[in-house]
Amino acid sequence: MPYTIKDLVIVLREYYTRASLDITDIHRREIAFERWNDFRGPSLRPVYFQYIDSLSKFLIEYPYAGVYASTGYYLDPNEVDMNKKTLMKTDLVFDLDMKIEGTRYEFFEKMCKHTKTLIHDFLIKDFGISPDKIKVEFSGNKGFHVTVDDEDMRNMDVSDRRQMIDYIMGLKVDKNNLFSGNKTSPVSGGWRRHADNLIREILKHTEGSNNGEMVDYFLEIGIPKNRVKKISGLLSNARVRNAMKAGHLNVLYDADSRLLGDLKNVLLRRHKSGLAAVLDRAVTVSTHRLFRVPGSIHRKSGLPCINLEISDLESPDFIFEKIIQVVxxxxxxxxxxxxxxxxxxxxxxxxxxxxxxxxxxxxxxxxxxxxxxxx
DNA sequence: CGCAGCCCTCAAAATAGTAT
DNA sequence: ATACTATTTTGAGGGCTGCG
Structure with missing residues (x-):
């Protein structure tokens, strides 16, 4: 007898019988379930489980449409009254979300790219977080989750978290302090480094270009029309290029003090349509979010939420392999x-x-x- | 030269949106 | 309803260009 949608309960029971769910310190987490007739998130909450095995048994008996665990750790995870519940600390988490356009494979490619940018360019290089403390999950449908497994980070308060995500999203970046060379500031880390990467990219891209090609290029990356001629002229000058290669941007600043502001806008505009566009700021800021439990099935896609290695982000094929292995x-x-x-x-x-x-x-x-x- | 029009920037204010 | 954000609008101001 083939299975039909009426047999989903059976199919999911079979799945959860074999599945291994992953929640660290489950006895401190609020667990929540999405019912099959829920359409606005989980309605069965808060629930408490002392051990992961008890949750597995529960799911086999009642294969709900979704299972979530709080990113926060509570003294009394099952207490309804938020005041008595007592939040002890919260995982530092990042949620990357994006509408799926095209195939899932293409979606994975894009999300892998963004997740890698977050991890390598920001968490590791800018914040000095060790790669082995970075946990990555595919949420099962549209999202990727990144959790920093570090006790100090868990104790960050809301305003710390806000500062951090604002930094990563490139909000409130000071253009007067972005580029080295216009003042005496040396190239260092942070947004300066991201800015420096842009300079190097521009130099590389315009190497050997004639003036017309440069004008087109600068228009394309978003330099204001009335200054593309100026910057193209400057970049045609070998002396200017060499100075820029050496990190001296005075040559641009002195020619027109607004040029560095233009480059800042290029940098930030690009970031805002890249990583920042898929990052959900509110999730990082809030200390009481629910994340789907790795090992559980996402009702909309039918795919499992799974743990990934950072190296799995190198290709969607690795993610599919993990999915196949899990299910x-x-x-x-x-x-x-x-x-x-x-x-x-x-x-x-x-x-x-x-x-x-x-x-x-x-x-x-x-x-x-x-x-x-x-x- | 003076002037108007254009393009851009910046900041403040209004408006819209979202999550408890 | 409230708090918090993001987005849009608005207006002042400045440099550049073309024109009479």
Missing amino acids: GEDPIEIELGHDIVLDLYEKETLSKGTYTMPRWKAIPALLIEKKNMQT
Whole structure:
């Protein structure tokens, strides 16, 4: 007998029987469940589990639509009254989210890029966080989560967290202090380093360009129209280029004091449509968020929320491998009552009918059919 | 030269949006 | 409803250019 959407409970029970859920210090966390008729987040909360095994058993018995754990640690995680609940500390977390356009594979490529930027360019280089303290998760659908596993960071207060995420998102960056060379400040870390990278990129990109090509290039990256001629002229001058290579930007500043401001805007505009566009600021700032539990299934995609290694971000293939490893590829038979589009490596239309497919595809297929029927 | 128009910047204020 | 943010609007101000 093939499984249909009516058998999802059975399929999920099978899944959770084998799954291993991952929550550190579960006895300090608030656990929350999303019911199948919930549409605005989990409604069954707060729930307390002393051990991860008790949560697994509970899920096998009641395979809810979603399972979440608080990023905060509480003295009494199951206390309803927030005053008595007593927040002890909160994981420092980052939530990257983005609408899926194109295939899931392409989505993974983009999100991997952004997550790597966050980890390598900001957490490691700017904040000196050790890579082995950085935990990465794929949330199961649109999001990637990054958690810093460091006790000092867990004790950061809300305003510390705000400062940190604002820094990463490039808010309130002071343009007068961004570029080295216009004053006496040496190149150092932080946004100066990001700014310096832009200078080097521009030099590389305009190497050997004629004036017309430079004008086009500077227009494209967003230098104001009435100054592209000026900066193109400057960059055509070998002496200027050499000075810039050596880190002396006075040559630009002296020619027009606004040029460095223009470059700052280029840098920040680009960042805002890149990493900053996918970072959810509020999640990092808040000390009481819920994160989907790694090992649990996301109801919308049918994919599991999974732990990743930083190196898994090098290719979507690694993420798919992990998904397959977690869910399993033993064949199961399903019967679809409606046509669906399965978007895994690529979009694939399945018309209604019976299929035998690996478990890691079968679960998404059933959940997508269920989702389609609800909308 | 003086003047108008254009393009841009900056900051303040108004408005819109979002999460408890 | 409230607190907090983000976005949009507005207006002052300054440099540049073209024109009479």
